[in-house]
Amino acid sequence: MTLKGVLNADSAKGTISRNIYGHFSEHLGRCIYEGIWVGEDSPIPNTNGIRNDVVEALKQIKIPVLRWPGGCFADEYHWKDGIGPKEGRKRMVNTHWGGVVENNHFGTHEFMELCEQLGCEPYINGNVGSGTVREMSEWVEYLTFGGVSPMAELRGQNGRKEPWKATYFGVGNENWGCGGNMRPEYYADEYRRYQTYVRNYDGNRIHRIACGANSDDYNWTEVLMREAGRFMDSLTLHYYTLPNDDWQNKGPATGFDEKAWFSTLRKALRMDELITRHSTIMDKYDPEGRVGLIVDEWGTWYDVEPGTNPGFLYQQNTIRDALVAGLTLNIFHKHNGRVRMANIAQTVNVLQAVILTEGEKMILTPTYHVFDMYKVHQDAELLDLSLDCGSYRLDDGEIPAVTATASRDGQGNIHISFCNLQHDAEAKVVIDVRGLAAEGLAITGSTLAGGKLDAHNTFEQPNTVVPKPFDAFALEGGKLTVNLPAMSVTTLELAAEA
Ligand code: AHR
Numbered sequence: 001m002t003l004k005g006v007l008n009a010d011s012a013k014g015t016i017s018r019n020i021y022g023h024f025s026e027h028l029g030r031c032i033y034e035g036i037w038v039g040e041d042s043p044i045p046n047t048n049g050i051r052n053d054v055v056e057a058l059k060q061i062k063i064p065v066l067r068w069p070g071g072c073f074a075d076e077y078h079w080k081d082g083i084g085p086k087e088g089r090k091r092m093v094n095t096h097w098g099g100v101v102e103n104n105h106f107g108t109h110e111f112m113e114l115c116e117q118l119g120c121e122p123y124i125n126g127n128v129g130s131g132t133v134r135e136m137s138e139w140v141e142y143l144t145f146g147g148v149s150p151m152a153e154l155r156g157q158n159g160r161k162e163p164w165k166a167t168y169f170g171v172g173n174e175n176w177g178c179g180g181n182m183r184p185e186y187y188a189d190e191y192r193r194y195q196t197y198v199r200n201y202d203g204n205r206i207h208r209i210a211c212g213a214n215s216d217d218y219n220w221t222e223v224l225m226r227e228a229g230r231f232m233d234s235l236t237l238h239y240y241t242l243p244n245d246d247w248q249n250k251g252p253a254t255g256f257d258e259k260a261w262f263s264t265l266r267k268a269l270r271m272d273e274l275i276t277r278h279s280t281i282m283d284k285y286d287p288e289g290r291v292g293l294i295v296d297e298w299g300t301w302y303d304v305e306p307g308t309n310p311g312f313l314y315q316q317n318t319i320r321d322a323l324v325a326g327l328t329l330n331i332f333h334k335h336n337g338r339v340r341m342a343n344i345a346q347t348v349n350v351l352q353a354v355i356l357t358e359g360e361k362m363i364l365t366p367t368y369h370v371f372d373m374y375k376v377h378q379d380a381e382l383l384d385l386s387l388d389c390g391s392y393r394l395d396d397g398e399i400p401a402v403t404a405t406a407s408r409d410g411q412g413n414i415h416i417s418f419c420n421l422q423h424d425a426e427a428k429v430v431i432d433v434r435g436l437a438a439e440g441l442a443i444t445g446s447t448l449a450g451g452k453l454d455a456h457n458t459f460e461q462p463n464t465v466v467p468k469p470f471d472a473f474a475l476e477g478g479k480l481t482v483n484l485p486a487m488s489v490t491t492l493e494l495a496a497e498a
Pocket of ligand 1: 026070071072073173174297345346351
């Protein structure tokens with residue numbers, strides 16, 4: 001198959017916010033405990049209780065923002081349980097996720113320290129479902145108030161005199177479901193009330209985030225924008241990719257057939273339609289585009305790994321997940337006008353994780369490598385790339401064979417990323433490169449490919465799916481020809497100077 005396209009290298013279409021490369025970490029399974037927090041006394045190398053290997057790996061992919069403490073956990077979390085001397089912190093049952101004991105050893109101070117170690121922005125999600133307005137208001141005061149106040153004093157007693165900078169604050173999570181089973185009209189009013197007391201202290205400007213829709217619940221977006229749009233900075237969207245629509249039988253993470261490969265990619269591609277339709281509603285109430293759309297939970301959701309706690313949502317991660325990540329990031333780029341942040345679920349050991357751990361061992365998943373290859377697009381200018389995406393058919397279904405995106409970074413380097421969704425066929429892409437002098441360009445590439453549908457990394461063989469140098473391209477007479485391997489994610493760099 002040969003696919004033709006045009007890249008207008010001198011036509012920029014807005015900035016790709018680095019925050020769409022954000023992550024989400026919840027008190028769920030082994031994400032926070034074991035995956036991130038091991039405690040100061042652990043034999044696993046750590047800094048103030050936080051795993052060094054995980055921090056280093058996340059810094060490598062330039063994690064820009066991290067959402068915490070949930071998820072459904074957020075609407076059951078009472079932040080005061082997680083401050084003060086650890087031995088005195090409340091022990092409770094994590095009712096939502098596996099019924100395990102939560103000792104609250106990872107709380108506000110530990111999360112803010114994690115963000116400091118990572119060099120990323122914190123995104124804290126407050127509790128509307130079972131918390132009070134006062135509780136939420138005091139959390140913001142505790143985090144950000146610099147003068148004399150009860151919460152600033154309490155923070156000082158707990159060892160932190162200076163306030164933190166905390167920009168992103170979510171007012172509830174999935175309040176249509178685990179966050180209180182509310183109707184949109186009711187939540188819109190609750191949102192208006194709670195956010196009133198999420199105050200800006202000492203020059204800290206909070207970006208207020210309202211709970212948005214589940215998948216294609218367009219009525220939720222309509223009501224929220226109509227009733228509360230002017231009180232929010234962003235509205236969220238949650239969308240998960242399941243191979244089968246049946247939540248009791250979603251399909252396995254490995255050992256699947258072509259049907260599941262195809263249906264997973266087809267469903268992941270639906271993100272484009274969802275963003276387009278939610279954005280259309282937002283445009284009606286906010287034509288200037290002031291309110292951002294934050295996709296703060298996305299990714300694949302499979303049956304848990306056999307033998308693991310069903311409440312822990314632990315799953316393997318294959319080249320199929322790498323393609324879901326790549327094609328989804330391509331979609332986010334395309335919608336850079338409205339989509340200002342996204343947070344893949346979840347960072348470590350849960351759902352479409354970029355990192356898996358087992359005791360002191362850590363592996364990087366194929367999804368991690370996509371985030372690594374795509375970090376060059378963070379804060380870059382989206383370029384006008386049109387591509388005949390071809391078609392990949394199975395039974396009566398049809399999806400694009402290839403999806404692609406291009407951007408120019410601050411140094412003038414151009415990066416083009418391609419996802420070849422076909423598991424059994426290469427794709428030849430010929431791009432007419434316009435608005436760019438070819439002389440003196442140095443082109444390099446890397447590709448992440450899978451030898452089989454469920455190629456993945458294990459603790460025994462951690463390097464089965466890793467990026468490899470890629471040179472199956474040529475630029476001649478203004479035409480860039482690229483031969484993409486089957487089931488691959490590929491990034492090319494056209495460096496400004498040889
Ligand atoms: O990411 C797992 C769960 O999925 C989150 O807790 C919840 O917000 C969503 O339903």
